[in-house]
Amino acid sequence: PQGQSHVDPSVPPLKPYFDLNGTQDESSQLKEIIKKMGLQPHVEGGYFVETDRDQLRVPNPFVDEKTASSDPTRSASTSIFYLLTPKSPFGAFHRNKGRTVHTLHKGRGRYVLIHADEVAAPNCPGGYGDENLSESRRWNGKKARIETFIVGQNVLAGERLQWIVDGGKYKCSFLLPDEEGSSNSEGLLISETVVPGFEYTDHDFMKSERMDALVTKEQAEEMNWMLRK
Ligand code: GUN
Secondary structure (H helix, E strand, O other): OOOOOOOOOOOOOOOOOOOOOOOOOOOHHHHHHHHHHOOEEOOOOOEEEEEEEOOOEEEOOOOOOOOOOOOOEEEOOEEEEEEEOOOOOEEEEEEEOOEEEEEEEEOEEEEEEEEOOOOOOOOOOOOOOHHHOOHHHHHOOOOOEEEEEEEOOOHHHOOEOEEEEOOOOEEEEEEEOOOOOOOOOOOEEEEEEEEOOOOHHHEEEOOHHHHHHHOOHHHHHHHHHHOOO
16 A cells, blocks of 8 residues: 655665665675775765775865865765675665766665755755754745655666665665566676765764654555664
8 A cells, every 4th residue: 555655656665675773684796896896884874995095175165064074075086886685785874975976787776865955045055055044934935856766787677777766865875686576686787987086084873863854654664674773
């Protein structure tokens, strides 16, 4: 029974395909790939390794009251490999201030974006921007737009090979089986390039109170498992 409050009527209910507690093991080949590539567990879930950090420093475009004193510059860009596996099958809802270009290498997954900054002040400088507005002014009773899409090789079925997530958008991803109907995955491997470069101070996780404020009660219930526990 999918009510109209469901995230998107054209999308199946957002449910994980792999056990979130990591009880499903990775294939020995995936384990070898993780080792060979030097991938480490990511705090969001999944595995990552930073593959590039531009030596060039650029002015920090996110300077505000909070960061101005400590952080005048950023790396011009950073890149990582990011991998989801049956053992670590999802990346919890979070946002970065920087814009991120994602490129698929292999596997399939679903992305869910919450456009929390959709109606932020049009002239707000880089950064989250939206927190300075009161809830009522920001949304006028409306809820944030939710977007979801599948990343994968099946371009003809609408799966994406490349996707861009602007700074300030909440993002979550979870592993899908390599083939529809199967329960196996040899992992979702992507590259991400962030501009300007990644810093933890530009990153934060979605909190359940924030989720409740951004989406309907039903949507929050449906997406609750995507929050970092
Ligand atoms: N360190 C922890 N998370 C990340 C990330 O997402 N990107 C980069 N470049 N470094 C990280």
